[in-house]
Amino acid sequence: METITPTALAEASGISLPYASQIISGKRTPARSLAIHILRTTGWRHGSIAKLTDEQISTLESVDPWVPRASPEAA
Known part of the structure; x- marks a missing residue:
């Protein structure tokens, strides 16, 4: 598994x-x-999706896309 820093992940x-x-x-x-x-x-x-194929990931992404929380400034 590749490693990533918390800063790189957050940004x-x-x-x-x-x-x-x-x-x-x-x-x-x-x-x-x-x-x-x-x-x-x-x-x-991430380990929670490690066993999924690229096709399965694409399917999941199409039915349940990531929607970030609205920032407090946007409210």
């Missing part, structure tokens, strides 16, 4: 640095849609 995927660190360390499991978004933006494949 590429738009999640917070602490959350990125928890995902990488295995303390938190991202939603499947976020795990796919992370794969698409960084190339790093």
Whole structure:
């Protein structure tokens, strides 16, 4: 498995640095849609989607795409 830093993960995927660190360390499991978004933006494949084929990932992505939370400034 490729490695990625929390900073690189946070910047590429738009999640917070602490959350990125928890995902990488295995303390938190991202939603499947976020795990796919992370794969698409960084190339790093989280263990929760490690056994899925590219076709399965594409299908899941089409029915359940990643939708980031609205920022507080947008509210």
